[in-house]
Amino acid sequence: MTFHDNERYDAIISGAGPVGLFLACELALAQCSVLVLEKTEDPTSPLKRVPFGIRGLSAPTIDALHRRGLLRELQIHKRIQSPHQHAGEGPRRQAGHFAGIPFHDGDIDATRWTYRLPGSTPTHLLSEMEELESVLARRAETLGVRLLRGAAVTGFHQTGDGVAIHSHERTFEGQWLVGCDGSRSAVRKLGGFEFAGTEPEFTGYTAKVDIADPKKLKPGRNMTPHGMYLQSQPGHLAIQDFDGGAFHATGMPITREHVQDVLRRISGTDVTIDALHIATTWTDRARQATAYRKGRVFLAGDAAHIHSPLGGQGLNLGLGDAMNLGWKLAATIKKHVPHGLLDSYHAERHPIGERILDWSRAQVAIMRPEPHARALNGIVRDLMKTRDGATYFAGKVWGLSTRYPLGDGHPLLGSSVPEFEFEDGRTISDLMHDGRGVLLDFAGTASLERFAGEYGGHIVYVTGHPKESFELSALLIRPDGFIAWASEGPPDIGDLHNAAARWFTRGASS
Numbered sequence: 213m214t215f216h217d218n219e220r221y222d223a224i225i226s227g228a229g230p231v232g233l234f235l236a237c238e239l240a241l242a243q244c245s246v247l248v249l250e251k252t253e254d255p256t257s258p259l260k261r262v263p264f265g266i267r268g269l270s271a272p273t274i275d276a277l278h279r280r281g282l283l284r285e286l287q288i289h290k291r292i293q294s295p296h297q298h299a300g301e302g303p304r305r306q307a308g309h310f311a312g313i314p315f316h317d318g319d320i321d322a323t324r325w326t327y328r329l330p331g332s333t334p335t336h337l338l339s340e341m342e343e344l345e346s347v348l349a350r351r352a353e354t355l356g357v358r359l360l361r362g363a364a365v366t367g368f369h370q371t372g373d374g375v376a377i378h379s380h381e382r383t384f385e386g387q388w389l390v391g392c393d394g395s396r397s398a399v400r401k402l403g404g405f406e407f408a409g410t411e412p413e414f415t416g417y418t419a420k421v422d423i424a425d426p427k428k429l430k431p432g433r434n435m436t437p438h439g440m441y442l443q444s445q446p447g448h449l450a451i452q453d454f455d456g457g458a459f460h461a462t463g464m465p466i467t468r469e470h471v472q473d474v475l476r477r478i479s480g481t482d483v484t485i486d487a488l489h490i491a492t493t494w495t496d497r498a499r500q501a502t503a504y505r506k507g508r509v510f511l512a513g514d515a516a517h518i519h520s521p522l523g524g525q526g527l528n529l530g531l532g533d534a535m536n537l538g539w540k541l542a543a544t545i546k547k548h549v550p551h552g553l554l555d556s557y558h559a560e561r562h563p564i565g566e567r568i569l570d571w572s573r574a575q576v577a578i579m580r581p582e583p584h585a586r587a588l589n590g591i592v593r594d595l596m597k598t599r600d601g602a603t604y605f606a607g608k609v610w611g612l613s614t615r616y617p618l619g620d621g622h623p624l625l626g627s628s629v630p631e632f633e634f635e636d637g638r639t640i641s642d643l644m645h646d647g648r649g650v651l652l653d654f655a656g657t658a659s660l661e662r663f664a665g666e667y668g669g670h671i672v673y674v675t676g677h678p679k680e681s682f683e684l685s686a687l688l689i690r691p692d693g694f695i696a697w698a699s700e701g702p703p704d705i706g707d708l709h710n711a712a713a714r715w716f717t718r719g720a721s722s
């Protein structure tokens with residue numbers, strides 16, 4: 213495909229991280245022209261590879277990837293094992309953690325998630341950043357996205373009907389700009405978005421080292437009077453130093469001597485590090501843009517919210533933003549947009565971001581190296597050993613409680629659609645690869661087929677008998693897989709019309 217710089221794009225995305233790439237795919241799937249500007253030349257990095265680049269994917273992310281046919285392309289999770297899984301196998305297999313306190317598969321009561329079908333996609337998986345990004349980049353390019361590497365966004369200004377975006381001396385024009393350019397987002401800063409929140413309590417270190425006398429360190433995760441250290445595999449260190457985030461803020465190089473000093477102080481040993489192979493630092497700074505949109509500019513992913521990586525939520529949160537924004541922005545670009553659709557991006561995603569920031573703050577609060585936090589930590593640990601406790605934490609960490617407030621009515625309203633499987637073996641995800649809404653009719657009602665027809669190609673009508681229907685007769689599913697309307701008895705077409713009018717417009721798709 214040939215591209216020209218003076219082409220005007222429907223959307224320009226700053227940042228080819230997982231969130232920017234996934235959003236680009238969503239927009240291109242709906243036939244929008246998309247340019248992605250990425251600062252770095254080289255998409256590969258040891259920090260994106262196993263072990264440092266391991267990321268935990270939660271249920272909404274897994275479902276989103278599956279609904280676009282991308283899950284099967286991720287292979288790495290079949291090879292990698294969580295560092296936490298040393299804790300056991302089978303029912304005692306660690307299934308996640310809160311503040312480093314593990315919960316285990318065997319303690320979780322999965323029957324509480326009434327609408328989660330057995331045999332559907334997993335609730336959690338491990339993935340690798342580099343593989344995820346390369347799968348998404350390949351897909352974006354297949355769909356016709358222009359991806360320019362070594363092209364940082366350095367400035368932009370909004371015009372009446374678009375945005376002029378500068379990358380050093382080059383200028384690109386788009387109808388919309390989305391900043392997916394990570395925690396230090398240029399779009400957020402240049403656009404003057406307020407970024408409110410709390411300052412860090414610690415500097416976190418992830419490092420690969422050679423240790424002369426590893427037996428001086430205790431196995432597993434160790435809370436000490438000065439912080440925390442964990443040796444997940446020989447020489448793979450994670451350290452939390454409650455220095456108020458001071459070292460991370462200096463931006464100084466991370467030397468062998470420095471990591472050794474910190475490790476000695478935290479572990480209370482005189483352990484010796486012979487060599488430092490790779491190291492990175494992070495903090496628990498927790499901030500969120502107070503608005504995810506300013507005119508024709510949006511933020512998504514780490515550009516919109518940052519928090520500590522404890523419990524592995526940031527990537528999942530960002531991909532959820534992209535899945536939510538993609539179809540709404542595409543509908544706006546294609547001019548088949550109900551009033552208020554774009555505003556629902558902030559309305560739905562900001563509260564979820566807020567909850568995740570609080571989830572990460574709560575973890576920090578019980579990890580502080582001081583007696584009150586220790587006491588609270590012990591109580592949480594006890595609760596997590598109970599069935600109710602383990603189930604509660606699993607539901608949160610795996611994202612099973614994610615729900616948009618789409619009104620009262622059926623309990624599934626606003627939830628992710630269960631993975632219905634039809635008698636011919638197809639599942640609902642198989643029917644969502646093209647990113648359109650679905651009217652799912654389990655009863656073969658002629659009026660529903662006519663109704664879907666009025667929405668042109670925006671809503672696909674599907675009828676069939678699933679193996680499990682939860683006594684539902686029909687459902688309206690948004691392109692992101694969330695349920696906009698659900699009926700158990702004969703469908704109320706007036707009710708369906710009201711629900712559909714919030715998300716779709718009638719008429720042929722363009």
Ligand SMILES: Cc1cc2nc3c(=O)[nH]c(=O)nc-3n(C[C@H](O)[C@H](O)[C@H](O)COP(=O)(O)OP(=O)(O)OC[C@H]3O[C@@H](n4cnc5c(N)ncnc54)[C@H](O)[C@@H]3O)c2cc1C
Nearest residue numbers: 227229231251268364365393394513514524525526527528
């Ligand atoms: C140690 C650690 C462990 C983690 N573990 C997990 C986990 O298990 N699960 C989880 O969900 N999350 C985890 N996270 C968080 C997760 O990695 C991030 O939330 C996720 O990478 C955010 O994706 P993104 O696309 O928004 O931003 P990024 O991945 O940061 O991508 C942003 C992209 O924008 C580019 N860019 C920057 N500036 C510009 C510019 N001016 N112009 C153009 N491009 C630009 C960057 O080069 C980059 O490619 C972890 C994070 C850390 C540090």
